[in-house]
Amino acid sequence: MIRAEHHLTPAIQPKQARSQARLERILDSAELVFAREGYENASIAQIMSGAHSSVGIFYQRFRSKDDLFEALVTRFTQQSIETVDALLAAENQTRKSASNTIARVIPILVEVYRQKRGLLRAILLRASVDPKIHALAHRAEQHIEESLERLLLPKETRSTQKHGLFRLGYQMLRSTLNTITLFDVPQRAGLNLDDPGLGPQLTEAFRRILAIEPSPARRRTKRVRIKHPQERRRT
Numbered sequence: 001m002i003r004a005e006h007h008l009t010p011a012i013q014p015k016q017a018r019s020q021a022r023l024e025r026i027l028d029s030a031e032l033v034f035a036r037e038g039y040e041n042a043s044i045a046q047i048m049s050g051a052h053s054s055v056g057i058f059y060q061r062f063r064s065k066d067d068l069f070e071a072l073v074t075r076f077t078q079q080s081i082e083t084v085d086a087l088l089a090a091e092n093q094t095r096k097s098a099s100n101t102i103a104r105v106i107p108i109l110v111e112v113y114r115q116k117r118g119l120l121r122a123i124l125l126r127a128s129v130d131p132k133i134h135a136l137a138h139r140a141e142q143h144i145e146e147s148l149e150r151l152l153l154p155k156e157t158r159s160t161q162k163h164g165l166f167r168l169g170y171q172m173l174r175s176t177l178n179t180i181t182l183f184d185v186p187q188r189a190g191l192n193l194d195d196p197g198l199g200p201q202l203t204e205a206f207r208r209i210l211a212i213e214p215s216p217a218r219r220r221t222k223r224v225r226i227k228h229p230q231e232r233r234r235t
Helices: 010-041 046-049 054-060 066-095 098-115 117-125 131-152 161-182 197-208 229-234
Strands: none
Touching: 010 046, 010 054, 010 066, 010 117, 046 054, 046 066, 066 098, 066 117, 066 131, 098 117, 098 131, 098 161, 098 197, 117 131, 117 161, 131 161, 161 197
16 A cells, blocks of 8 residues: 655745745835835836846736735735734733833834835825725724724723824824825924934824823833845845
């Protein structure tokens, strides 16, 4: 009797791994090109050159630049959700006050906008004309908003008024960051993504809307660095 072996399955995996690695290279290159050139000016040739691959390979995976951008935004929004979930889970475990949580979370969100401003600008502009991109961006924003509210306002202490104030504060935060990202202004108001005071200003504004007093002893927020796509490939 011939014993069944399971050696055939692993033989397929290297090919799948190579295929996934190629896809990640394409998405990494696309992120760089879309961030630098914007959606309209980005070309498939530029993207595939950066991925060290051919245009023919592109059309084996994607039907169009729209499909590629949707795949990139899907990856980015999923990574954003996972990053925020991990951050808020850590905050929940330490049982910090709402004031300390706000002081920790908002500067990190500002840092994400700062480091990903080009890609976020491309996403925001494309979302205004592409329903699929709008839905992906909205899903991520809604998830982050609801997760942060659950942490800051536990269900047993949440009221209609507090819910309304939280939504007002979060909309202020999101609209400010989106506006600065889209237009890289208004500098005359002292607001830009490179201003180290932007995080503290938005933190204070958010606290005031929610009527939350700053904690007596505030620790300095650790600066978070998001790896560049090319750095991720080298590690």
